[in-house]
Amino acid sequence: MKFVVEQLGKAGERAGQLELIAGQTSATPFPLVLTKGGCVPHLTRETMAHINIDKNPLLVPFQHHVKQAKVLEKWGAGLASFLGMSEHPVVLTIQDPGEQTRSGYHNSNSVSVWNRENRELVTPTTFMEGVKHIQPNLFIALCDGDTEPGCSNKRVSKSVSKSIDFLDSCLHLRSYTPSLSKTGIIGAIEGGLDMKARTKSTKEVVAREVDGFLLDGFHCNGPDSELLQFSSMRDVLAETVSLLPVDKPRFYFGAANPAMVFNLIKEGVDIFDSSYPCMVTERDSALVFPNDWNGDSNDKLTPPEVAEASPPPEGSMTQSLTCSSNRLAFSPLVPSCSCYTCRNFTKAYIHHLVMVKEMLGRVLLQLHNLHHYRTFFTSIQVAIKQDQVEEFKKAVLGSGVRDSTEP
Numbered sequence: 001m002k003f004v005v006e007q008l009g010k011a012g013e014r015a016g017q018l019e020l021i022a023g024q025t026s027a028t029p030f031p032l033v034l035t036k037g038g039c040v041p042h043l044t045r046e047t048m049a050h051i052n053i054d055k056n057p058l059l060v061p062f063q064h065h066v067k068q069a070k071v072l073e074k075w076g077a078g079l080a081s082f083l084g085m086s087e088h089p090v091v092l093t094i095q096d097p098g099e100q101t102r103s104g105y106h107n108s109n110s111v112s113v114w115n116r117e118n119r120e121l122v123t124p125t126t127f128m129e130g131v132k133h134i135q136p137n138l139f140i141a142l143c144d145g146d147t148e149p150g151c152s153n154k155r156v157s158k159s160v161s162k163s164i165d166f167l168d169s170c171l172h173l174r175s176y177t178p179s180l181s182k183t184g185i186i187g188a189i190e191g192g193l194d195m196k197a198r199t200k201s202t203k204e205v206v207a208r209e210v211d212g213f214l215l216d217g218f219h220c221n222g223p224d225s226e227l228l229q230f231s232s233m234r235d236v237l238a239e240t241v242s243l244l245p246v247d248k249p250r251f252y253f254g255a256a257n258p259a260m261v262f263n264l265i266k267e268g269v270d271i272f273d274s275s276y277p278c279m280v281t282e283r284d285s286a287l288v289f290p291n292d293w294n295g296d297s298n299d300k301l302t303p304p305e306v307a308e309a310s311p312p313p314e315g316s317m318t319q320s321l322t323c324s325s326n327r328l329a330f331s332p333l334v335p336s337c338s339c340y341t342c343r344n345f346t347k348a349y350i351h352h353l354v355m356v357k358e359m360l361g362r363v364l365l366q367l368h369n370l371h372h373y374r375t376f377f378t379s380i381q382v383a384i385k386q387d388q389v390e391e392f393k394k395a396v397l398g399s400g401v402r403d404s405t406e407p
Contacts, residue, residue, distance in 0.1 A: 001138055001184035001211050003028075003249045003270075007385055013265045015384040018249060020089035020137040020184075024055055028249070029265050029384075030377045031272040032059035032091055033370070034098055038083045041098075041278050042359075042366040045084055050340035051371050057089040057137075059253070059273045061096035062130060063113035066120045069130045078135030092131060092139035093214075094122070097253040098275035100222030103146050106158070111144055111166075124169035132177055138184040138211070140251075142166040145216040147192030148224070149232065159190045159217060160201045167208060184211035186251060192217050193236050202243045212249040215240065215269065225254030226279060230263040241267050255279050257317055258289055258376065262393045265380060272377075277369035281362055284354045285318040286333045287372040293379035293392045321365065326351035339371035340364075 002019040009015070016028045033040060033056050040048060060079065065072075075082050080090050094111060095101045105112035110121040127142045143163040147156050167187050174180045187210035191198030198217075205213060218233050219225040244250060252269045255276040264272070280287055319333075332342035333350070341350070341364040353361030376396075383392040 003212070003247070005246065009265075009384045009389050010387050011266045011389065012268050013380075013384045013389050014268050014270055015381050016249075016270060018057075018271065020057055020091070021055075024089070026057060027378075027381050028270040029261075029272065029380055031274045031373060032057050033088075034059045034061075034096075034274045034278055035064075036061070036096065036098070037064045038079070040366070040370070042281065042362045047363060047367065050367055051374075053370070053374070055087050055089075056374075057091055058085065059097075060090050060092050060134070060136065062092055062094050062122070062127065062134075063096055063115055063120075065134060066113055066115050066122065066130065069126075069133050072133035075133075078133075080135070089138070090134070090136040092134055092136035093253060094127075094140060094142060095145070095221055096275075097221045097225065097255070097273050098278050100224065101146065101220040103148055103151075103220055106144075106146065106155075108162070111142060124166050124173065128170055128173040128177065128180075131174075131183075132179060135179070136183065138186060140186045140188060140214050141170040141210070143188035143190060143214070143216060145188065145190060146220065147190065147217040148220045149193060151192060153194065153197075156190075156192045156194045156197045159192070160197050160204075163188055163190045163201065164204045167205065167210070171208060171210075186210060186212045186214050188214040188216040189240060190217040191236075191240075193233060195236055195239060198236055198240050199243065202240050206243065206245065210248075212251060213244055214251040214253065216253070219254055221254060221275075223255070223279070226257065226276065228254070228260070230260055234263070237264075237267050241269075244268075258396050261376075261380070262389070262397070265384075265389070274370060274373060277373040278366070280318050281366045281369050283318075283320065284322050284361065284365065285320045286350075286365055287317065287369050288319045288334055289317045289376075290396050291372055291376040291379055292336065293383050293388070293395070321347065321351050321354045321361070323351075333368050334372070337368065337372065339368045341368040341371075 005014050005016040007015045017025045018028055019025045035058050080086050110123045113120050124142050131139050144159045147159045187205035189201050189205055191201045219228050249270045251271045253273050256272050326347045329347040383389045
């Protein structure tokens with residue numbers, strides 16, 4: 001793995017390049033494409049071709065593949081090959097950021113993951129055995145991030161000590177696995193909202209030979225991560241990032257809406273995931289916020305306008321397709337959007353699909369939402385290079401942030 005910071009923004013934003021496969025780079029900041037059970041939710045390999053994610057790195061949660069080690073061992077060519085997506089680099093994490101991590105299932109030498117409704121205990125040995133057969137290009141060391149807001153100091157301390165021990169075990173086991181000698185490893189920084197605990201975790205992880213850092217333990221994934229208030233974590237996050245080396249990438253997993261993304265890139269976070277647009281799809285909603293920035297501060301972005309139906313209020317991030325106002329809206333989800341869905345289908349048609357529970361409805365919404373979110377990050381990269389992140393932020397967020405979900 002190679003990472004280089006190409007430019008720093010005025011407020012600390014970083015534009016760079018991440019290389020997980022030789023000769024194949026991804027501009028940062030950007031979101032990894034989240035998979036569940038080997039596919040992007042609601043999309044097949046064929047429908048994925050309608051969005052330009054060729055060679056985009058995939059985020060693979062280990063919890064969905066914890067029972068597949070023997071199958072992948074017999075296959076012998078890794079998970080990406082098994083899924084028919086060998087062109088995509090694979091980043092392996094422990095828990096699915098799009099699903100609520102069940103809290104309270106603790107064990108001194110393992111982490112609990114849930115494969116459907118089955119609880120599986122993952123030790124460093126079993127995890128590294130899985131890593132060996134999945135053959136990711138990069139993986140998060142086994143960690144305990146179960147430190148939801150309000151948890152006890154004892155739980156926070158256990159999280160930090162366990163994650164450091166797990167990291168040491170993963171580093172040791174990797175050194176004895178020749179097939180993983182060139183596979184990058186990311187150290188997780190834990191500690192919840194406890195400044196002292198997180199400082200200890202940061203210093204311990206930085207002292208080890210890791211290739212990057214995951215800012216973990218601020219939430220328990222799923223819907224809770226979307227509701228997280230940045231103000232509650234700002235000071236702890238800023239102190240943590242100040243202790244990190246500048247030449248290694250910083251990861252943050254969880255549903256990050258545009259407001260959260262702007263706050264996190266200001267703190268120097270480089271790599272996210274696509275759990276937020278996936279959650280929006282699960283609510284039968286579409287992303288509608290302004291997301292295109294061409295680098296000209298004189299060109300003001302305007303929110304999407306729809307003639308047939310009332311447009312969402314200024315500052316809205318999403319619009320529900322269950323709303324009756326869409327019944328006669330014969331226009332695209334976002335008129336200026338170039339995605340497959342917006343080029344070929346109307347809001348009225350997608351509203352119909354959603355109301356009759358037709359699976360094509362969420363397929364089309366997912367195609368749009370992923371395209372919209374990735375375009376947003378491409379615009380952030382441009383804004384960083386033009387030192388116009390603040391202008392872009394004002395254009396996107398408007399006077400407030402809310403969801404348009406009223407029927």
